[in-house]
Amino acid sequence: MSENPRDDHRISAQCPACQLHELVPVTLARQADGSWQQVDDTGNFVTRALGRLRPSGSGPQDTGGATVQIDVCPVCMGAWFDHGELDVLSGDLDDVEQVLAPDQAPAQRPCPRGHGRLVEQMLPGIIRTPVDRCQRCGGIWLDGHERRKLARATTSEGQGTKTERWLKRGAIWAAQVLTHLPVEVDNPARGTPxxxxxxxxxxxxxxxxxxxxxxxxxxxxxxxxxxxxxxxxxxxxxxxxxxxxxxxxxxxxxxxxxxxxxxxxxxxxxxxxxxxxxxxxxxxxxxxxxxxxxxxxxxxxxxxxxxxxxxxxxxxxxxxxxxxxxxxxxxxxxxxxxxxxxxxxxxxxxxxxxxxxxxxxxxxxxxxxxxxxxxxxxxxxxxxxxxxxxVRVPARLPPDALVAMPPTTSA
Ligand SMILES: [Zn+2]
Ligand SMILES: [Zn+2]
Structure with a gap:
């Protein structure tokens, strides 16, 4: 949206999932209990009431200084996490690279940063649907309903996997991230109806x-x-x-x-x-x-x-x-x-x-x-x-668009 050269790092992309909206930046801040919640421009936590979100509290809360900006689709609630953002959200528990399964398949969706098609990779342990990941920038796309489903799965049976060490780590990591993530966030782009x-x-x-x-x-x-x-x-x-x-x-x-x-x-x-x-x-x-x-x-x-x-x-x-x-x-x-x-x-x-x-x-x-x-x-x-x-990066790529597929790594 913004053509300001200062925010070149700003994503300008069509939602790769529903394609009905451009991705909008949403700031998450760590709460006292370790979970993450959306904050508005003034640093107030945003709470839900009567079908919409509105700022709570009278002044900025103590967020412990930890904030992360992710890019969310306000229609389908899918979210893009740049490389490292999921790791920040999970605490210093693990690196997402280590819990991703090595097998990958090309996905239809493009990287919102313009790197061509994403690849599908499994986050093993609890997750049955693959996540979409960019091999160039390391960012990850999670669908809104996936986030919701995963948050449920990880709380009930997520710790149950036992055989391989990295499977277990994957489960713990996912549980850590997903249960603490706000599943739905406000739509900051919504105008006055x-x-x-x-x-x-x-x-x-x-x-x-x-x-x-x-x-x-x-x-x-x-x-x-x-x-x-x-x-x-x-x-x-x-x-x-x-x-x-x-x-x-x-x-x-x-x-x-x-x-x-x-x-x-x-x-x-x-x-x-x-x-x-x-x-x-x-x-x-x-x-x-x-x-x-x-x-x-x-x-x-x-x-x-x-x-x-x-x-x-x-x-x-x-x-x-x-x-x-x-x-x-x-x-x-x-x-x-x-x-x-x-x-x-x-x-x-x-x-x-x-x-x-x-x-x-x-x-x-x-x-x-x-x-x-x-x-x-x-x-x-x-x-x-x-x-x-x-937007700079539309969701439908021309047929000759770059497919980012470096050689697969082994586990
Ligand atoms: Zn969407
Ligand atoms: Zn990328």
Whole structure:
């Protein structure tokens, strides 16, 4: 990103794994208990709350002076460790070179420092998937889900290997590093989600106008039978700004707030806005055409938000969200969110409109969700090309790119 000649050592590379983002530098500092945690620019440890990270404490903590800067992909959470960085993180326990298996195979991914293709090597003992390593600079790439899986494996059975001394050392080394590494780090590159904020503001303003003001809810809602008879097609657009109750709008606002900012960051503001509106319009149209409950007024941003959920599933399939429930921090897998989303609309159907489960505009939700699943791969392909253009090292190498493969060493 930066063309400043002073930071020539700065990596400017597309994420070699998901290709959806350039790598961003993240600073880790050693905590009092020996584990590593992300710090922000002012030296504050960053802690998680309500799905995002925010600085904790009032002033810089004592980090013992030990900090390491790694390069992380904010989308897939994969991380690049320059030569020696993993060793610093593991303490002075071992040198990663000594625990890597000697066998190597060429990988598809390039070194973010521009040295051509990485090679796959095993970190034996506990790790079943190979890590990607650059033979020129000695850097190592770890996938986000690998880091997560390894951290689990090393804590449960990692110490169990016994036969060969270097296998055991490998296990201890990996356990040391991986259990102390923060598995997920903040996305320092995330900008302000202006579209999400604007949409939220609009939704609440319109809802207040519905309650206290001149907006006639029934007139602007989409009534399938009326639309078919009178052709008031504009209600396909107006209904997505309306809501039926406080529970309805608060539920939708919550889901948009949690998922929308990540998707907006990935899509870009205007593309996200167009996508959001398209999901709502397609959803409302599907409801208008397909429902048999033609007298039921349809309203709400649920179709739009179903689209955002579909996009999120494509873009962050392995992501789990941090939530604070009664002061306890838990990681919530995506499928629980989908379940809660459906349950929320069932409850809305039963108690929100008094019309039973038929009160849910299922076709509108389904339509929005299909838009999310269908359009997102195209947007992501677009995004990958954009990222490739603005970095020094794109993730797809030309066919004649250098393959760094010096002779293999023996154990
Ligand atoms: Zn990535
Ligand atoms: Zn390299």
């Amino acid at each position: 202006w579209v999400v904020y604007s949409v939220l503001t609009t939704l609440f303003a319109v809802f207040l106008l519905q309650i206290y003001g001149p907006v006639d809810t029934y007139q602007w809602a989409m009534v399938p039978g009326r639309l078919r008879a009178e052709g008031d097609w504009w209600t396909l657009g107006t209904n997505i700004a309306l809501h039926a109750s406080w529970v309805h709008i608060l539920g939708n606002a919550y889901f948009l707030y949690v998922f929308g900012d990540n998707v907006e960051h990935l899509f870009g503001h205007l593309r996200f806005l167009a996508f959001y509106l398209l999901a709502g319009l397609v959803g409302a149209t599907a409801q208008a055409l397909l429902t048999t409950k033609t007298a039921m007024p349809v309203m709400g941003a649920s179709g739009c938000i179903a689209g955002v959920l579909g996009a999120y599933l494509w873009a962050f399939p392995r992501q789990r969200l941090f939530q604070v429930i009664l002061w306890i921090q838990v990681k919530v897998p995506m499928w629980i969110y989908l379940f809660v989303w459906v349950a929320f609309h069932l409850v809305m159907g039963f108690f929100g409109t008094g019309a039973g489960a038929e009160g849910v505009a299922w076709f509108a939700h389904l339509g929005g969700f299909v838009v999310g699943l269908g359009i997102t791969p195209l947007v992501l392909a677009w995004r990958r090309r954009e990222v490739a253009r603005r």
